[in-house]
Amino acid sequence: MPNTPMTAADAQMPDVLVIGGGNAALCAALMAREAGASVLLLEAAPREWRGGNSQHTRNLRCMHEAPQDVLTDAYPEEEFWLDLLKVTGGRTNEQLARLAIRESSRCRDWMRKHGVNFQPSLSGTLHLSRTNAFFMGGGKALVNGYYRSAEALGVQIRYEAPVDRLELADGRFIAAWVGTERIPARACVLACGGFESNREWLREAWGRNAAGEWPADNFAIRGTRFNMGVMLRHLIDSGADTLGDPTQAHMVAVDARAPLYDGGICTRIDCVSLGIVVNKLGQRFYDEGEDFWPKRYAIWGRLVAQQPGQVGYSIIDAKAVGRFMPPVFQGARANTLEELARQLGLPEPGFVSTVRDYNAACRPGTFDHTVLDNCVTQELTPPKTHWARPIDTPPFYGYALKPGVTFTYLGLTINEQAAVHFGGHPSTNLFAAGEIMAGNVLGQGYTAGVGMTIGTAFGRIAGTQAAAAAHRNQGVRHASA
Numbered sequence: 403m404p405n406t407p408m409t410a411a412d413a414q415m416p417d418v419l420v421i422g423g424g425n426a427a428l429c430a431a432l433m434a435r436e437a438g439a440s441v442l443l444l445e446a447a448p449r450e451w452r453g454g455n456s457q458h459t460r461n462l463r464c465m466h467e468a469p470q471d472v473l474t475d476a477y478p479e480e481e482f483w484l485d486l487l488k489v490t491g492g493r494t495n496e497q498l499a500r501l502a503i504r505e506s507s508r509c510r511d512w513m514r515k516h517g518v519n520f521q522p523s524l525s526g527t528l529h530l531s532r533t534n535a536f537f538m539g540g541g542k543a544l545v546n547g548y549y550r551s552a553e554a555l556g557v558q559i560r561y562e563a564p565v566d567r568l569e570l571a572d573g574r575f576i577a578a579w580v581g582t583e584r585i586p587a588r589a590c591v592l593a594c595g596g597f598e599s600n601r602e603w604l605r606e607a608w609g610r611n612a613a614g615e616w617p618a619d620n621f622a623i624r625g626t627r628f629n630m631g632v633m634l635r636h637l638i639d640s641g642a643d644t645l646g647d648p649t650q651a652h653m654v655a656v657d658a659r660a661p662l663y664d665g666g667i668c669t670r671i672d673c674v675s676l677g678i679v680v681n682k683l684g685q686r687f688y689d690e691g692e693d694f695w696p697k698r699y700a701i702w703g704r705l706v707a708q709q710p711g712q713v714g715y716s717i718i719d720a721k722a723v724g725r726f727m728p729p730v731f732q733g734a735r736a737n738t739l740e741e742l743a744r745q746l747g748l749p750e751p752g753f754v755s756t757v758r759d760y761n762a763a764c765r766p767g768t769f770d771h772t773v774l775d776n777c778v779t780q781e782l783t784p785p786k787t788h789w790a791r792p793i794d795t796p797p798f799y800g801y802a803l804k805p806g807v808t809f810t811y812l813g814l815t816i817n818e819q820a821a822v823h824f825g826g827h828p829s830t831n832l833f834a835a836g837e838i839m840a841g842n843v844l845g846q847g848y849t850a851g852v853g854m855t856i857g858t859a860f861g862r863i864a865g866t867q868a869a870a871a872a873h874r875n876q877g878v879r880h881a882s883a
């Protein structure tokens with residue numbers, strides 16, 4: 403059947419429209435372009451704030467069978483999978499999780515090709531030299547490298563272009579709208595983050611607690627202000643299949659002085675497993691030594707969110723100094739526990755007796771922060787099950803903590819082709835990658851570096867699939883004309 407000539411509108415229409423401007427979007431745009439598609443990428447942020455949460459990242463969790471350039475030893479598929487299974491408590495889709503894990507073993511050469519360089523992990527970075535490849539220059543350099551490469555390959559990029567709705571027909575993408583501008587394309591990748599920047603939505607999801615507080619009012623957003631969940635809300639309203647609990651998120655304990663947005667990595671407080679954490683009543687509330695910090699740091703935001711006033715206080719003594727990534731703001735420092743309590747505004751007798759009870763419960767052991775050691779407490783509730791050493795060596799330090807939301811897990815259901823589902827059926831030309839679908843793999847919990855694993859794996863898959871869908875779409879148009 404003869405093909406009809408392209409109209410001017412057809413010629414202008416991009417094959418693939420990518421919505422978002424972080425890691426997942428850029429991976430999708432680059433793969434689609436490499437597959438021969440014309441690509442337009444719409445980033446809500448201005449150029450100087452481009453890159454979403456990805457600009458704040460440091461590393462990627464990678465499966466590998468033997469030592470590689472910056473990765474020590476081996477981290478086989480099964481171990482990665484079991485780590486994920488453990489932190490999610492089974493709330494994960496095994497097929498999609500294993501797909502992401504396998505992809506992580508073969509993406510780094512491609513990343514290098516597009517300007518991403520790696521470096522070994524620095525000391526004090528959560529025991530990650532075996533499992534995580536660190537980006538030279540951090541996520542900002544990664545994002546800049548990808549943008550440079552995308553521009554060089556001819557990907558069209560528009561900043562300050564927040565998409566507010568899509569035109570869909572039976573789950574098929576037709577066009578996106580930025581204000582009054584209609585942007586049609588043959589296929590589309592949604593890579594526009596979760597809804598973590600949307601404080602109203604967080605407030606609605608977390609509701610009011612028994613004390614009448616709105617916990618989400620006290621959250622900091624660790625990353626970008628641009629992930630407002632506009633597309634997620636729109637897709638939910640348009641009948642896309644979703645999964646996940648809106649209160650589930652990657653949430654860490656950050657310095658209570660952190661800014662509302664974009665505090666990034668340096669406001670994280672990483673000494674929790676080296677000391678104790680108390681609430682504003684001066685009481686402990688969770689096992690600070692439950693597991694290695696990379697497998698546990700992301701539960702502490704939630705734990706602090708459940709405390710009165712949504713505050714906690716991480717307490718250490720001089721023995722811990724130099725064993726964790728130093729936070730950007732100095733902590734309170736005192737030579738006595740009473741003085742520390744006064745500086746932190748904690749009830750003095752309650753706090754001091756909590757520390758004394760804890761100290762008395764610490765059993766002698768061989769302290770080793772690189773293994774699950776035998777320094778434990780006995781007959782203490784809650785227990786501290788590793789790295790329990792008395793807090794007895796001045797100066798004492800304390801950091802006020804508040805919950806820091808990294809990204810939310812409520813997202814779009816997808817399949818192995820990253821196709822968005824409607825009523826159980828995959829769309830033929832609408833795909834999703836990154837935070838907006840991370841809930842397929844992360845129903846709860848987190849293990850360091852897996853956000854970038856998911857975004858890179860599904861970004862690459864979505865880009866390839868979108869290019870193929872656009873190609874089919876064009877074929878259909880020609881054949882049916």
Ligand SMILES: Cc1cc2nc3c(=O)[nH]c(=O)nc-3n(C[C@H](O)[C@H](O)[C@H](O)COP(=O)(O)OP(=O)(O)OC[C@H]3O[C@@H](n4cnc5c(N)ncnc54)[C@H](O)[C@@H]3O)c2cc1C
Nearest residue numbers: 423424426446454455456460461565625836837851853854
């Ligand atoms: C401080 C911090 C540190 C982190 N460190 C790590 C780490 O070391 N390793 C790791 O694996 N993960 C880390 N993460 C998590 C990681 O950032 C995310 O998992 C990952 O970046 C998600 O990529 P993404 O592309 O889906 O989202 P993002 O990078 O957030 O990109 C979303 C993009 O969509 C754009 N956007 C939003 N709405 C619209 C719209 N309506 N129209 C157009 N564009 C829109 C945004 O402007 C943004 O550019 C960290 C996160 C933070 C906040």
